[in-house]
Amino acid sequence: MRDFVSKRARAIPPSGIRKFFDIAQTMEDVISLGVGEPDFVTPWCVCEASIYSIEQGSTAYTSNKGTPQLRDAISRYLDSRFSTRYDPEAEIIVTCGVSEAADIAIRAVTDPGDEILVAEPCYVSYNPCVSLAGGAPVPVLCRAADEFRLTADALAESITPKTKALIANFPNNPTGGVMEEADWRGIADILVDHDLLLISDEVYAELTYDGDHFSPARLPELRDRTITLNGFSKAFAMTGWRIGYLCAPPEITAAALKIHQYVALCAPVMGQIAAYEALRNGEAEKDAMVQEYRLRRNLFVDGLNNLGLACHVPKGAFYAFPSVESTGMTDVEFAEGLLREQHVAVVPGSALGPSGAGHVRCAYAVSRDDLKEALSRMGTFLESLK
């Protein structure tokens, strides 16, 4: 029989944490700091609204781009929360999570041979999506010394005549780094000079602890060269509902919509109804969750630094990204040792891009008691190395 698997699919590298996953599966008492999702259950008002709609028989396809009421609510939310304006009819598509939004955004703008810059370390999907679209992902490194911001210098160095777009995710998974207005202004000049597009994944926007999130599409010079991606998973603890959205100028939105309607048809209606309720009545619970993440961050980052694992204070998302260089181990050795010896799961930074090497990603989206237990086990592990 022929080998039916395509060269493209074959070329996608295997997941960097498969091995860890298998080890963790054999253990009973793992404390996992490896999960990129909230530990909270979706606010009850959101679940209840969705359950009710199912009881009422709301189980059919929706408009490809999402229900009008949800698009309208998203438009108003973005305006009031982040001061960005998008027309709910022509500039917003509701997608199956931000993952799908990223995929269709990349496919809508990438031609074979295009170089797409990816600010990393970063979420693992961007590079494969660029490759599957026929483009060439090119890393732009964000460094610990810059608190993992994307700098204008690093960006400028990576641009070639083939460069078409930049993908950036701030607040950042895995570093917790954020970009403020001044940071974006420096980036905007370069994007305009080289006539580049920005794909800005802002799924952690609500999880910004010191100051407000700045959405780059607020800058007039970037407004029409930016695709903004956002979603409900992180802010409203709704990962399993799979609701994200893409916002872009009408021409790009129309192109992305063609891809979306053929690959996904529409986002699940139950999720869309839930998302609408989250925007209407979920704010207080969202704020309470954000407050709790902030407390956990304070507790955990203080603990890491006390253990001698140097960690900058992440200003957003729910990840701490400490350096493990003081142990003399690589991030993969550290993560594997910690899992095997002390049953604490963290993600090696190098699995999230070369500039993540020497760091581990710890998601503090677990209870404070678990964080304390994890810190104590990490302390025992570090002692055992001496």
Add this chain to the structure above:
Amino acid sequence: MDEKDRILLHLLEENCRTPEKELAVLAEMSEEDVKDRIGRLETDGVIRRYGAVVDWERAGDGNVAAVLELKVSPERDFGYDRIAERIARFPQVRSLRLMTGAYDLQILVTGPSMHEIARFVSEQIAPMDRIRETATHIIMKTYKENGTTFAGREEVERLPYSF
């Protein structure tokens, strides 16, 4: 009262045994600041006392509880305050509130048996001056108390890793 005070109050309400050192880290302030603020909140009577949320049904102490609704004639110049103060002095009264609606005062009463509670209502509360009417509701089961849910629910398992 500022934002930092509010954070401290929430943390103490959630677990009043949290060490001051940990409170300092959580609330982004020095330990001295934590001590000063808690001292002031205690002095000002914002923090009334420190206690545990106890599931007495699980503890199996056999006590019973009832909610009493009272219709009361208010007094000139004092309203409901003086009669409420009299009622509050009984140790059987766990909580006491003035309500809008069909009745005036709502009381939570506990006692070793239904018989004891019935006796307390009929002999101590109902005959008091200005009490016009009482209605007693027996508490059958407590599902949530002071923000804590008592019914045990299985935790949903999450994947150990995801990006």
